[in-house]
Amino acid sequence: MGHGMEQAELLRRMWGRVELCRRLAMTTTDPHTADALIEMANEGEADIRRLMAEPDHHPPMASPPAR
Secondary structure, eight states: OOHHHHHHHHHHHHHHHHHHHHHHHHHOSOHHHHHHHHHHHHHHHHHHHHHHHSTTOOSOOOOOOOO
């Protein structure tokens, strides 16, 4: 089985978490919680970009939906 497929799956799951954090940050009424969720989303996105920048990552993934 190819390493590429499982990485694509991993990236998709990570994007899902980033999106979820952002959605929750928009719906929560607690500013501290919102800040923490946005921080988590930003860190997750940074991790994804690092993963995508690895030399062994051949085809670039479709970019995330534009804001």
